[in-house]
Amino acid sequence: MDQDKARSILKALAEGLDPRSGEAFPADSPYQHPDVIRALYAALEAMHPRADRRDAPRRSAPGNAGKPWSKEEDERLLAAFAAGLSIEALAAQHGRSRTGIEARLAKYGKVPPPAALPSTRLRGAQPASPTA
Structure with a gap:
């Protein structure tokens, strides 16, 4: 597999x-656990050539990435979205990734699921087989 x-x-x-x-x-997926998310970001960072790591500013996952959503946070998210806040503003406000906000809004039927949004499609990703 290539890098x-x-x-x-x-x-x-x-x-x-x-x-x-x-x-x-x-x-409740293991991939949503904060420690797993941090480990995945650490693995991504470790894959960069050393020169890139020294020159590039250090990025980390948003503070609440992978943490469970409370009912109150869901309510604040939905109210702010209804008031017209952008996905980026909501992500900053909630300490979540843009994709995390999109996924949560999709759960409540407010936006299409992230897989259907051009900004979050993965290059080369294949749709899951209906029999898989």
Whole structure:
């Protein structure tokens, strides 16, 4: 497997998405656990050539990435979305990734699922087989 494909798969997993289908993992998935998300981001960072790591600013997962959503946080998210806040503003406000916000809004039928959004499609991802 080439490094770009491996990075693409790790990035999808770190963002809570199935790398094959692009669908968001359920909240109780092991891939949504904060320690797993941090480990996946660490693996992604370790894959960069050393020169890139020294020169590039350090990025980390948003503070609440992978943490469970409370009913109150869901209510605040839905109210802010209804008030017209952008996905980026909601992500910053909730300490979540853009994909995490999109997946949560999709759960409540407010936006299409992230796999259907052009900004979150994975290059080379194949749709899941209906029999799989």
